[in-house]
Amino acid sequence: MKEYKTITKIAGPLVFVEKTEPIGYSELVNIVCHDGTVKRGQVLDTSDEVVVVQVFETTAGIGKDSGIRFTGETIKMPVGRDMLGRILSGGGKPIDGGPDIVPEKRLDITGAAINPYARASPHDFIQTGISTIDGMNTLVRGQKLPIFSGAGLPHNNVALQIARQAKVPGSKEPFAVVFAAMGITKEEANYFMQDFEKTGALERAVVFLNLADDPAVERIITPRLALTTAEYLAFELGMHVLVILTDMTNYCEALRQIGAAREEVPGRRGYPGYMYTDLASIYERAGIIKGKNGSVTQIPILTMPGDDITHPIPDLTGYITEGQIVVSRDLHRKGIYPPINVLPSLSRLMNLGIGKGQTREDHKKVSDQIYAAYAEGNDLRGLVAIVGKEALSDRDKLFLEFADLYEQKFVKQGSDEDRTIANTLDIGWDLLATLPIEQLVRIDRELIQKFHPKVREGAKA
Amino acid sequence: MEVKDNSKQASGGKLKRIAGPVVTAVNLDAHMYDLVQVGNEGLMGEVIKIQRDEVIIQVYEDTSGIRPGEPVINTGLPLSIELGPGLLTSIYDGIQRPLEVLVQKMGDFIERGVSAPGLPRDKKWEFKPIVKEGDTVKPGSIIGEVQETNIVHKVMVPPKVNGGKVKSIKSGLFTVEEIVCTLDNGVELPMMQKWPVRVPRPVTEKMNPTIPLITGQRILDGLFPIAKGGTAAIPGPFGSGKTVTQQQLAKWSDAEIVVYIGCGERGNEMTEVLTEFPELEDPKTGKPLMERTVLIANTSNMPVAAREASVYTGITIAEYFRDMGYDVSLMADSTSRWAEAMREISSRLEEMPGEEGYPAYLAARLSEFYERAGLVHTLNGARGSVSVIGAVSPPGGDFSEPVTQNTLRIVKVFWALDAKLSQRRHFPAINWLNSYSLYLEQLHDWYDKEVSPEWNKLRSWAMEVLQKEAELQEIVQLVGSDALPDAEQLTIEIARMIREIFLQQNAYDKVDTFCDMTKQYAMMKAIRHFADLAYAAQLAGVSPLQIISVKSKNELQQIKFIEEYIPALQKIEADMENEFNALRSAS
């Protein structure tokens, strides 16, 4: 392979090389430093005059004397069955002291788009054991459902609880977890690793770690390596794969950094104008394919800068993912775990995974009713702060109390408490029973006859 | 799309630079918007800029691995699509490649460099001529028919072809490429025609629409109707209900043909349409909804240049069916992703950006697109229409951004989605105070005649109550509801009934998902009936609390979920009278 020594400019993560033979767009590049270390990069722009290479590691040590080798192929990832149980760097190299991965295949990490015609509609209910998710924002296999959180909130505990407890009731199909860390601290990473080890989940997991002190640009490829692995496990080995990506905010920062280095016209708040398309090329790699056994379910985690849900990172994410689980600082301050605020949360695939034959016939209506009642009670809190409780009508007082009860009984649960969906819905009914029956306008009569605790007691008596 | 290699010159065009979906070629004779084949694999691309000896091309497929020096061939044709039998029930990408065929050719993932014609070549259709030898035909004339699904596909003389006398015409089974008709001027007509997507198909005359597109959605038909041939925008933050509303329109609106464009959105949503529509029946014809539907799916992770083209592909198909005399409705979800595709391409051209990085021609492109909607007399004299409903996805849900603002300047109906409503699961989360329809006056007579002479008054009454409620709520926020006079407490309650009974509509309930105008009228009339009784009772000294606890009011909540609602509604209204009589005699 030919080695060029024609670097003319190095700026941030970008290296400019001149006088090359024709080089392919998005080709993988190896850069050999004078001390012999080899760094990897990718062609961002190629022409007769100059080739622009984005380096995935720090450019420290690269100079005009470094050699550039164009590999003639796009970035590929070696994948194989023996990746399960392994810990890899954010660039895909083993860092657990174990042997190299024995590749069964080498796959392009950009991953082609799944043909919409080849997709199968997701419908398998995943029970996470967390009431606010199962009851109100149900997760289904093949969904991409991010956790929107803020700095200092217990999103990692929530993600781990999901990873520990997630199951499709009644299913014994093989499953795996792919965990990709981008720019999180060593301490946070340890927290995940210890939990994986303690629960034995590590055996069925593939871990990619790009930590806070690892090169930021490497974060651009970490989620792609993770998803390539996940697709291999799912669509070639038939496993049900849960992918946890954390923290997507760090990923987006890296994207912004590269955009700035390329002197691109920035979009909102300095993030590149193509961030939507770029994020979509990650998040859309979830789903189920007709005629294949496995599935890829994604739970990306992101921290909203300034807890602002309209910030471009959560905003563009929400426009791509199939809903979002929002972790709330208010609930956290009240000492409620998991502090999930259902009002801004949403699972768009919920309707495909619930109801008779999947969860329970009353699921949808119970959830709608709890939403409406909680939203109303929550609004009244604002009013009470101004006019005092006395000014409320009796009806309004009931809704106000409902909101408190709901947070204490339904939202709050132990970090090891694994509630069944029946359990969750029954708690919901107990709460709704504190409201007059005629206020339950979202629920049809038949369901009230069948499930309302007071009506059932009345029927027994 | 299939590209025929009838290049007008064998010029040795060569690639000079590749940077993502935009590439530069030199030594290429080209005109703007010519379709070109890029690189050794012949990827499809379109000329979007010419400067000095450089030709800038947007490529509809992934350009990874392409090198400078690879060849570029100009087809000399603009980006065109194929129109003819075989469109209905199809699902295409942004440049009319059938996704079903792509799965057969290259598997579950979309790889590049595979082309497939928009219409199946081997399938034979039963062609029934409706003109005879010796008849004179003009551009746009219908020469025959094909029973495509339950829809009759009218085969037309293409708009830009010279008319003449029919020399011969066949009858029987033909593929779309076989000649079915020849004219005395030598023109040979197969069933298929091609049309460049960026050019509107011509019509004789545009007219002002006067008939509503009935959607079965109460807040739309009842309060903010769109006309057949009209335009509407539905902007809203993520998760507020743009897609669900568009899908509801695709399912239930009384259009004869539906074109649904998934432009830069989710793959699973298109799958949902593909799995759901074949099982749903058109409430009017009882036939599977899929049979009247064409889908364009260029999801967010598919090439961005093809996303830019997808809305043009969609609207061209819509116009083609309009030319047959059909009422077509087109949903574009989401026009913001289309605008972003323009922005991405424009920034790679290093054009001077306008507002928020969008190209300065954003407003022009949007209005050109919406102008392709309309109620028309077609070239063959029929009446046809294209209604366009565009979703808009404003960053951060802020409607002051350029795509929303430029869209609102053009469209006549504004359905403003509101995150506050969707968060409390008030669906459809359309804000009744901010939304509007500029067609109300034009449609007034239709509602008078087809629904009831009372309808327009009922509508205004409901809007007034809702408006009044908004004012009262401001006071309540300061002093609590108990401080309001009795009559105003009642107004708040009546407004709540309008919101919860009439406006809220559950797309996932098998009955409530569609509500015809008769039922809408009956529901609103019942609420009005309650209101009249309530105010009268209040004047007679009955307290608001007693009125609010009237039992029949709660029964009214259930009407929307009942299919055979008429007897139930009659009983409720009778009970209502009895209850109020009882209250009044007690006080």
Ligand SMILES: Nc1ncnc2c1ncn2[C@@H]1O[C@H](COP(=O)(O)OP(=O)(O)OP(=O)(O)O)[C@@H](O)[C@H]1O
């Ligand atoms: N009419 C409706 N009836 C019942 N539920 C609805 C209705 N409209 C919206 N929803 C609920 O809201 C969710 C989000 O709606 P939808 O997917 O249409 O949002 P969107 O505005 O298209 O968001 P995005 O911009 O992210 O695509 C749906 O999954 C559904 O749960």
Ligand SMILES: [Mg+2]
């Ligand atoms: Mg949508």
